[in-house]
Amino acid sequence: MxxxxxxxxxxxxxxxxxxxxxxxxxxxxxxxGIPPMNRKRIRSGEQGMWRYGASLPLERPEEKVSFGEGWTPLVREEWNGMKLFLKLDFACPTGSYKDRGMAYLVSRLRDQGIHEVIEDSSGNAGASMAAYCARAGIRCRVFVPSYTSEGKCVQVASYGAELERVPGTREDTTRAAEKAAETAFYASHNWSPWFAHGIKTFAFELWEQLGFTAPDAVLLPAGQGSLVLGCALAFEELLSSGEIETLPKIFALQPKNCAPLEEAFREGKPIPGKVRKTETIAEGISSAEPVRGREVLEAVRKSGGAVLSFSDREIWDGFVKLARRGYFVEPTSAIVAAAAERLSRDGGVGRRDTVAAVLTGSGLKGSGKILSLFASPPED
Ligand SMILES: [Zn+2]
Known part of the structure; x- marks a missing residue:
């Protein structure tokens, strides 16, 4: 390959x-030259996301590293009159959508005969990497920022990975991991060319669960932007195989406190510049230096969508609204509810449009932080 x-x-x-x-x-x-996905290429006998295995090539597919992740529920909601479908990706085996990307990434590591890896993460990807490496018998060291939720750290360590908590920002964590990678393979999901291909399966599922049609718009939390890239990969495949006629609009969602993609989008720039970043309750998308920023911006612009930013107050209000409907997600995921709120009120999407949003991570990982947010919610 x-x-x-x-x-x-x-x-x-x-x-x-x-x-x-x-x-x-x-x-x-x-x-x-592998042909793009179409409904005839679906392997209905396979579990979860591997029904789209024809678009996830492996040297030894029978040895893939999988817990049967994917094929998560899609639930219809009404949001201020807007038709909103929520994709419950927090129901993946480690509690976040990252399992899709990690199943494919770690399967490829195994194909390459790699025995030891280094990963850096704001938490969810590290937990997912640790779980899949445990299954594959690959030694794993995970670097996380010291502010990462306790639940995610406990999860990483429980799977048997070595956990390194790095003081400072998310970017300081990346630099510590890159330094350690001088002696082991740096399997960073953000740099990996395979990760987004695993992620794209959520969009294939949307298409199939919506009766082989594309939604009109997709709402996606975006830090490094792997959901945006996966979404674009999937719908490009479906467009080129003739399964759909237009790409859905991609709305990439960022916290105001760390919004390099939103700033570049608003200013018409091709790549994100340096931004000032402050703490946000959306810790999973607090990425000041998105590795694939240029690709993410291209994908959003090509789709006719936009990058939007939201205050911690809006994200928290979104969290509460979701929880009151029965969805317990991590605050990062709640940014899609903030977006649904804004787009349904300001007409950012059409009244008859079908809108889909991914609920990316389980609230159970961040219950300590959530408790403290109920005690003192973010201010405007
Ligand atoms: Zn080059």
């Missing part, structure tokens, strides 16, 4: 074990 640089186009073999191009940009996967 080949990797292709997303910026300069240079091609390298996957077994070179490079995690980025010599020019500094991330790689994309080159599947070398």
């Amino acid at each position: 080949m990797l292709q640089c997303s910026l300069c186009g240079a091609a390298v073999r996957e077994d070179s074990l490079l995690w980025r191009c010599g020019c500094g940009a991330p790689f994309k996967a080159d599947f070398g």
Whole structure:
């Protein structure tokens, strides 16, 4: 399998074990002419996301690393008169949508015969990586920022991964992991060309669960933007196979306290610049330096959607509204409710449009933080 640089186009073999191009940009996967997904290519005998295995090539598919993740429920809601479908990806095995990307990423690591990896994460991806590495018998060290929710840290350590808590920002954590990667393979999900391909299965499921149609708009939390990239990959495949006629509008959602993609989108810039970042209750999408920022912005613009930002107060109000409807998600995920609230009131999406949103992570991981937010909610 080949990797292709997303910026300069240079091609390298996957077994070179490079995690980025010599020019500094991330790689994309080159599947070398595998046909795009269509309904005839669905493997109905497979569990979960692997029903779309035809678009997830592996050297030894029978040895894939999987817990049967995916095929999560899609639940219809009315939101101020807007037709909203919630995709319950917090129902994945480790409690977050990251399991989709990790199932494919770790399967590819196993294909490559890798025995030891380093990952850095704001929490959910680290927990997911630790679980899949436990299943694959791969040694795993996970670097997280010291502010990461206790629930996620306990989860990472329980799976048997070595947990490194790094003081400072999310970016300081990345730098610590990159340094450690001088002696072990840096399997960062943000740099990996495979991760977004696993993530794309949520969008294939949306299409199939909506009766083989695309929604008109999709609401996605965005830090590094893997959901945006996965969504774009899936609907591009479906467009090129003739299964759908138009791409859904992608709304990428960021916290106001850390919104590099939103700022670049608003100013018409091709890549995110430096931003000032402050603490946010949406810890899972607090990424000041998105590795694939250029690709994320391109995907959103091509879809005709937008990048929007929300205050912690709006996100918290969204959390409470979701919880009162029976959804217990982590505050990061609640940003989709803040977006539904705004778009349904200001007409950002049409009255008859079908809107889908992904609920990305379980509230059970952050119950301590949630408790303190009930005690003192964020102010405007
Ligand atoms: Zn390059």
